[in-house]
Amino acid sequence: MKIIPIILILLTISIILPCQAQTAAEWIEKLDKQMFYQSAEYTALMTVHSPGGTDRYFRMQGKVVGDQFALMEYLDPPRQRGTRYLKRDDNLWIYFPRQDRTMQIQGHMLRKGVQGGDMSFEDMTESSSLLEKYEALLIGETDTTVTIMLESHDMTVSYPFREILIDKRTVIPIRIVNSGVGRMPIKEIITLATKRFGDRIYPVSTEIRSLLVKDKWTRFDIEEMKFGVNFPEDTFTKKMLER
Amino acid sequence: MLYELNMAANNNSKTIIKTSKVWKSYDNGRVTALRGIDIDIPLGSFTALAGPSGSGKTTLLNLIGALDVPDKGTVIVAGQNLEHLNDRERTQLRREKIGFIFQQFNLVPVLTACENVELPLEILPDYTRASRREAAMSILKRVGLKGMEHRLPNELSGGQQQRIAVARALVKKPVVMLADEPTANLDGETGGAIVDLMKEMRDTLDTVFILSTHDPRVMDRAETLIRLVDGQVES
Amino acid sequence: MIALRLAYRNLRRNRRRTVLTASALTVGLIVLITMMGMLDGIDSQSIDNLIYYDLAHVKGFADGYLDEDFPDLEHTIPHADSLLNIVRNLSGISAATERLEIIGMLIQGSEEVFVRIIGVDPAQDTDVFRTLEAVRSGLTISTDEPVALIGDRLASDLSLNVGDVITLLVRSAPGAFNPKMLPIAGIISTGHPAVDRMTVYVPLAVARDMTLLPEGATEIAIMASKLTYSKRLMDKLTQILPQLEWRSWQTLADDFIQLARMKRTGNGIIIGIIILVAAIGLGNTMIMSIHERTREIGALRALGFNSGLIWRIFVLEGFLIGLFAGIIAVVIGVAILVYLGHTGISLAGYGDMDIGYPVRDAIYPIVNVASVAMSFVFGLVISVLASWGAARHAARGQIVRALREGML
Numbered sequence: 001m002k003i004i005p006i007i008l009i010l011l012t013i014s015i016i017l018p019c020q021a022q023t024a025a026e027w028i029e030k031l032d033k034q035m036f037y038q039s040a041e042y043t044a045l046m047t048v049h050s051p052g053g054t055d056r057y058f059r060m061q062g063k064v065v066g067d068q069f070a071l072m073e074y075l076d077p078p079r080q081r082g083t084r085y086l087k088r089d090d091n092l093w094i095y096f097p098r099q100d101r102t103m104q105i106q107g108h109m110l111r112k113g114v115q116g117g118d119m120s121f122e123d124m125t126e127s128s129s130l131l132e133k134y135e136a137l138l139i140g141e142t143d144t145t146v147t148i149m150l151e152s153h154d155m156t157v158s159y160p161f162r163e164i165l166i167d168k169r170t171v172i173p174i175r176i177v178n179s180g181v182g183r184m185p186i187k188e189i190i191t192l193a194t195k196r197f198g199d200r201i202y203p204v205s206t207e208i209r210s211l212l213v214k215d216k217w218t219r220f221d222i223e224e225m226k227f228g229v230n231f232p233e234d235t236f237t238k239k240m241l242e243r
Numbered sequence: 244m245l246y247e248l249n250m251a252a253n254n255n256s257k258t259i260i261k262t263s264k265v266w267k268s269y270d271n272g273r274v275t276a277l278r279g280i281d282i283d284i285p286l287g288s289f290t291a292l293a294g295p296s297g298s299g300k301t302t303l304l305n306l307i308g309a310l311d312v313p314d315k316g317t318v319i320v321a322g323q324n325l326e327h328l329n330d331r332e333r334t335q336l337r338r339e340k341i342g343f344i345f346q347q348f349n350l351v352p353v354l355t356a357c358e359n360v361e362l363p364l365e366i367l368p369d370y371t372r373a374s375r376r377e378a379a380m381s382i383l384k385r386v387g388l389k390g391m392e393h394r395l396p397n398e399l400s401g402g403q404q405q406r407i408a409v410a411r412a413l414v415k416k417p418v419v420m421l422a423d424e425p426t427a428n429l430d431g432e433t434g435g436a437i438v439d440l441m442k443e444m445r446d447t448l449d450t451v452f453i454l455s456t457h458d459p460r461v462m463d464r465a466e467t468l469i470r471l472v473d474g475q476v477e478s
Numbered sequence: 479m480i481a482l483r484l485a486y487r488n489l490r491r492n493r494r495r496t497v498l499t500a501s502a503l504t505v506g507l508i509v510l511i512t513m514m515g516m517l518d519g520i521d522s523q524s525i526d527n528l529i530y531y532d533l534a535h536v537k538g539f540a541d542g543y544l545d546e547d548f549p550d551l552e553h554t555i556p557h558a559d560s561l562l563n564i565v566r567n568l569s570g571i572s573a574a575t576e577r578l579e580i581i582g583m584l585i586q587g588s589e590e591v592f593v594r595i596i597g598v599d600p601a602q603d604t605d606v607f608r609t610l611e612a613v614r615s616g617l618t619i620s621t622d623e624p625v626a627l628i629g630d631r632l633a634s635d636l637s638l639n640v641g642d643v644i645t646l647l648v649r650s651a652p653g654a655f656n657p658k659m660l661p662i663a664g665i666i667s668t669g670h671p672a673v674d675r676m677t678v679y680v681p682l683a684v685a686r687d688m689t690l691l692p693e694g695a696t697e698i699a700i701m702a703s704k705l706t707y708s709k710r711l712m713d714k715l716t717q718i719l720p721q722l723e724w725r726s727w728q729t730l731a732d733d734f735i736q737l738a739r740m741k742r743t744g745n746g747i748i749i750g751i752i753i754l755v756a757a758i759g760l761g762n763t764m765i766m767s768i769h770e771r772t773r774e775i776g777a778l779r780a781l782g783f784n785s786g787l788i789w790r791i792f793v794l795e796g797f798l799i800g801l802f803a804g805i806i807a808v809v810i811g812v813a814i815l816v817y818l819g820h821t822g823i824s825l826a827g828y829g830d831m832d833i834g835y836p837v838r839d840a841i842y843p844i845v846n847v848a849s850v851a852m853s854f855v856f857g858l859v860i861s862v863l864a865s866w867g868a869a870r871h872a873a874r875g876q877i878v879r880a881l882r883e884g885m886l
Contacts, residue, residue, distance in 0.1 A: 051588030155652035155690060180655035181690065186647070212645050212657060214588040301882065310780055310877045331784065338782020345881065349777035353487035363781050365480040411781075 024136035024148045030171055031164075032129050039065045042225040043075075051215040063229070069236035086241040095241045102242055133157050144168055159186065170194065170201050177211070185211040192219070197227060259418060259451050260284040260307055265316030267302050267474075276302040278474040279316065284453065284467070286418075289445050291465030292455040299474040300455035301423050307453065308341050308421045309333040321418045338366055342412030342450075344422035344441075348404045350396040356407050357383065357392035363415045382410045386440060402433035406440065413444055420445075422454040426461055438464045481787055485794035488767065489802075496799060499763040502756035503803035503857060504810070510749045511811030511853045512818075512843070517745065519819065519843035520835050521738055525731075527670035527836045530608040533730045534699035536712065538565070538722035549579040549594070549696055551651040551689055558695030561719060562602075565698055568718065570711050572703045573605035576695035578685040582648035584628075584678060585657075586636050593632070594677045595646055597685020597695075606701045609668060609679060616640035616664030622683040625663035629674035631838075633665045640664060646678065650690040658688055671838045698722065737834050753856075757864040764796055764868035775872055776880030789873035796865025797858060804857040808850055818843045 046058040059076040070087040074080040082097035092105045130136075133152050140147035150162040159178035167174050176189040193205035204222040234240055260283070267277040276299045284290055292300045305311040306318050309325050318325045321340050328336065337343075342363075350359050360379040364370045370378075383392050386406040396404050405425060412420055422441065426434030438454070438461050445452050454461055462468055470477035489496040529535060538561075543553035555561060558576045565574045578597035583590045600619045604610050610618045610627070619627055626644060638644065640662050647657045660680065668674055686692055702711055715724045728735060768775070775788055822840035879885055 152654075155650055155654040158649075158653060158655055160654045178655075180647075180657045181650060182656065182658070184657045184659075186655055186657060212585045212647060213590045216588065216590075305878050308780065310881070334779070334782055334784045337780060341782075343777070343780045345773075345777060347773065349773050349881070351484065351774055351778070353484065353491045362480070362778075366782055366787070 024138035025131060027138070027146055027148055027166060028130055028134075028136045028150070028164075031166065031173065032131070037064075037066070037227060039063075039229050039231065040225060040227050041229045043223045045221045045223060047219040047221070049215070049217045049219070051213060053215075059223075063231055063235060065231065065236065071236055071240065084241050086236060086238065088236060093238065093241060100242075102238065130162075134162065139163070145174065155181065172201065172203055187211060195222075197225065257286060258283045259286040259321060260453070261317075261319045262303075262306070263317045265303075265306060265313045265318060267299075267306060267311070267313050276474050277306075277313070280471075280474070280476060282469060282476065284451055286451055287445070287449065288467050289442055289452045289465055290454070290467040290469060291462050292453060292469050292471060293457060293462050294471035294477070295457060298471040300471055302474075303471070304421045304423050304453065304455050307419065308343060309336050338363070339415070340418045342415065342417035342420045344405070344408050344412050344420070344425045346424035346427045348396070348401075348408045348428070350404055350407055350411070352396050355393050355395055356388060356399065359396065359407055360410045360414050362411060367415060378414055379410070382414050383407075385444070386410045400433075401429050402437065405429060405433075405437050409437065409440060409444065413448065413450070416448055417450060420450050420452045422452065424455055424457075426456065426458050431460065434458060435460050435464075481790040481794055484791050485798055488771075488791075489795055489798055492767070495763060495766075496802070499760050500799050500803040500806070502759045503753070503800065503861065504807045506749065506753040506756040507803060507807030507853055507857045508811045508814070509752055510856070511807060511850055512814050513745050513749060514849040514853060515811070515815035515843040515845060516818075516823070516841060517738070517742055518846040518849050519815075520837055520841050522844055523669070523837045523842060524734060524738070524835045525727075527668065527673075528731050528734060529727055531612070531668045531670040531673050532836070533727040534606050535702040536700040536715065536724055536726050537730065538698040538700070538715065538719065538724050539696065541721065541723055543696060544723055544725070548581050551580065551649070551691070551696075554578070554651065554689075554691055554694045554696050555698065555722065556691075557693050558698060559693055561722070562695075562698055564719065565700060565715070568714065570703050570708070570714070571700055573602070573701045574698060575599055575602035575606045576682065576698050577603070578682060578689065578691065578694060579696045580648045580685060580689055582646050582688075584632070584636070585645040585647055586638060586642070589636050590647075591632070591636070592676065593646075594672075595648060595685065595688070596677060596679050597682040597688075598679050599682045606699050609666065609673065612666040612668040613664040614667040616662065618664050618666075619679060619681050622681045624658070624660050624681065624684045626660040627664045627666050627679040628662055629677050630665050630667040631671070631675040632677070633662075635675075638662060638665075644678075646680075646688070648688050650688065651694070652690060654690075656688050656690070658684070660684070669838055670836050672836060674838065734836060741834075753860055757860045760796060760799060760861055761864040761868055763799075764792060764865045765871070767795065768792060768868055768872045772875070772880045772884045775875065776877050779877040780881065785873035789869045792869030792872050793862055793865050796861045796869070799865075800858040800861025803861070804854045807857065808854055811853070812845055812850060815843045815845045819845070 041063050043059070043061050046060065048056045048058070050056075057076065058074055058080060060072055060074050062070060062072040064070045068089055071084065073082065073084045084095045086093045086095070093102055094105060095102045130150060133154050134150035134157075135152070137149045137151065138146065139149045144167065146166050146168055148164045148166065150164065152160045160181055161179035161183050163177040163179070164173050165175040166172070172191055172194060173189070174191055177185050178187045178189070179185045188209050188211055190207045190209065191203040191205070192207055193203070194201045195204040202225070204225070205219065207217050207219045209217040263281050265277055265280040266275070268275040280299075280303060292303060294300055302311070306313050306325075307320060309320065309328070312325065320336070323336060325333065325336075351362065354362065357376070357379050360383060361375045364375040364378060380392060383389060386409055388403060388406055388410070391399065391403065396407065399407070420441070425441070426437055429437060441452055441454070442464060444450070454465065456462065538555075540553040540555045543550060546553065555576070562574055562576050565571060576599060580595045580597075582593060582595050584593040598610065598619060600610065600621060613627065614630060619625060626646070628638060628644070633639070643659050643661050645657055645659050647655065650656045666674070666679070682695075686694060700715075702708065712724055712726060715722075778788060779785070819842050822842045824840050825838060
């Protein structure tokens with residue numbers, strides 16, 4: 001599953017499946033598989049809430065193909081308008097229209113939060129399967145939900161511990177808690193609302209909340225979404241980024 | 244040579260100052276101060292240069308005193324043709340052989356009477372502090388200013404100041420003494436006394452005195468009188 | 479020395495004018511001396527702060543560490559303890575320690591701020607730095623016990639007190655987040671704004687635990703036996719431990735040194751203008767003096783004073799004015815510096831504003847003999863130069879004109 005590329009999460013398809021999964025790994029595999037989609041186009045509103053009550057709003061439009069390509073552009077606020085992000089596999093570029101300059105985000109820059117929010121650029125580019133780096137343990141189950149603990153021994157992952165609460169019916173992550181080396185919780189990701197698109201249900205409102213900083217969160221609300229879009233071949237190129 | 248002789252005392256001695264065909268003009272030739280002056284002045288003479296204002300008296304004194312150079316002609320002082328001297332050599336000549344007395348005294352106001360008199364000796368070699376002081380005191384005594392040596396010029400009368408000027412000019416025992424209107428700023432009596440003093444000094448020192456003046460009392464006391472009119476020696 | 483006597487007497491005679499002229503120069507020189515003393519003080523404070531709270535005399539870093547804009551855990555010294563032992567046994571080194579610096583977030587309630595988190599070895603750090611001794615309240619770090627020391631500015635910005643628990647969020651060297659909650663053991667006040675405003679100190683062991691670098695350090699900091707930086711020591715360190723990049727504090731403090739030089743030049747220009755005005759005044763006085771004494775100058779020339787001697791009289795007058803102004807300025811300037819050095823010049827008016835120097839609270843000017851002497855000599859040179867032209871004019875004038883018309 002692509003928990004974090006948040007945008008990807010939001011666009012991820014999940015199919016209502018009967019609760020036939022058994023092991024933790026199987027649940028994760030199912031999540032991984034169901035979050036995958038061929039292509040989508042969306043408009044979303046990102047709300048960055050800072051402690052003390054100030055909210056900043058960013059409206060964006062994105063095009064996504066699988067977990068390989070994504071192109072996102074800010075529509076609002078005016079200061080950000082036209083700023084574009086291009087993801088190709090693990091690479092990320094930003095284009096600033098005012099300076100007409102393109103910059104590749106790498107190294108420690110990847111770890112910075114987008115617009116000062118809780119989602120980092122790294123989160124946006126991560127695209128490998130969770131089971132490659134994590135071991136899954138089933139740590140709780142009810143009639144409707146299952147709780148999986150993901151543990152990594154690879155300390156290059158941002159969060160060595162991730163606890164995921166999955167809705168058995170929709171296979172949508174209800175709540176994910178990301179923790180650091182010493183299992184101290186750092187962030188939680190909560191699905192606030194879902195919506196049915198044809199025969200599938202998708203999360204359309206997601207909140208990333210800091211568990212260390214009081215009253216700090218970032219929310220994504222999908223305003224419009226279309227699946228199965230055929231993009232022209234050159235959509236995810238630097239040429240289109242800088243057009 | 245056309246000059247009036249009042250009979251010099253030692254007429255027979257050799258010429259110490261000689262000018263021949265000296266011309267001098269100012270303001271780029273607009274004002275001609277001297278027009279071919281020829282004079283001979285013997286050693287030991289007491290000569291007055293008389294004439295109205297602008298007749299060239301001061302100009303002639305300046306040329307003899309090596310303060311200025313003629314446009315044409317020759318000035319010989321104490322055997323030296325001033326034409327051949329550069330600025331440094333003229334300064335040296337003034338320092339060693341020529342004494343000046345000015346109408347406005349031109350004492351250094353910040354120096355005492357004694358220090359003013361010592362001043363010419365300061366720039367001569369061979370004088371120590373003590374010998375300077377001794378020479379100055381001795382000449383001050385002779386000009387009658389004993390006891391006033393520590394006064395500043397502004398604490399003295401005009402006559403006393405001019406006596407200091409005389410003492411300052413004489414202290415180095417110059418060969419030539421030049422006095423430009425030395426009595427013009429003094430009352431008649433004091434002026435007469437100053438001229439008498441100079442004459443007395445001439446008698447004891449081996450010096451030529453040339454005074455420019457239009458004061459008849461000075462002319463009366465002079466042994467030689469040269470009259471200048473319009474830059475020429477009056478015939 | 480008739481020239482000196484005449485110059486001196488003339489100044490004394492025109493006492494009021496001399497005092498007025500000298501006063502302008504004196505004021506300029508007092509400003510210069512005071513400014514130099516302030517800059518000397520601020521430099522010396524800055525250098526002390528930089529050396530004793532941040533840079534030590536010499537630091538060794540892992541190759542590549544200095545190429546990054548931020549302290550970077552990709553380029554750390556892996557077995558710092560053993561390298562430190564080698565360094566410590568070298569001659570010319572009075573003390574050495576290792577530090578591990580991490581950039582992270584300090585989180586407290588709804589506040590989060592970027593901080594430098596510096597792991598210090600409590601047993602050795604005090605031999606090199608004064609940081610651990612700068613505790614104003616609470617206790618310092620003396621063991622590996624997981625506690626933190628924070629700067630007083632940071633504490634007041636976040637309303638933190640001794641005993642409060644803060645969360646430090648860092649990324650370990652491999653990349654995983656590793657938050658730690660630590661109680662504040664003490665609050666330090668060093669006078670180095672960057673330290674007091676944005677630094678958290680933790681025991682080295684804690685920092686190593688946070689970064690997952692069990693023997694790591696980002697730097698080895700050295701105090702040399704002799705206070706001044708010696709190239710020989712640097713060469714020796716580079717030769718014995720070539721795997722590290724060695725830097726003197728001067729190199730590390732290059733920004734500060736540039737700034738200090740710039741401020742000196744900037745202030746110098748302003749004061750230069752003040753002194754120039756004073757010098758113009760002095761030159762004017764000289765011209766006035768010469769005009770008043772034209773006949774006297776003519777008479778002296780007639781008496782056989784050569785032009786050099788006349789020139790010397792007037793240059794000496796300027797020199798004496800400069801000397802007089804300089805002596806007064808030195809006395810007053812030094813008195814001001816001593817007084818201000820005692821009371822300090824409060825920077826409270828600047829609030830938290832960065833004045834660009836690594837100092838805070840107050841500046842303590844010092845009397846640097848070289849600076850005072852330089853200002854004094856500067857005053858003399860300016861005075862001589864200011865009177866030079868007038869004196870030349872006096873020396874070159876025509877004697878006849880001077881005597882007759884009172885004009886040169």
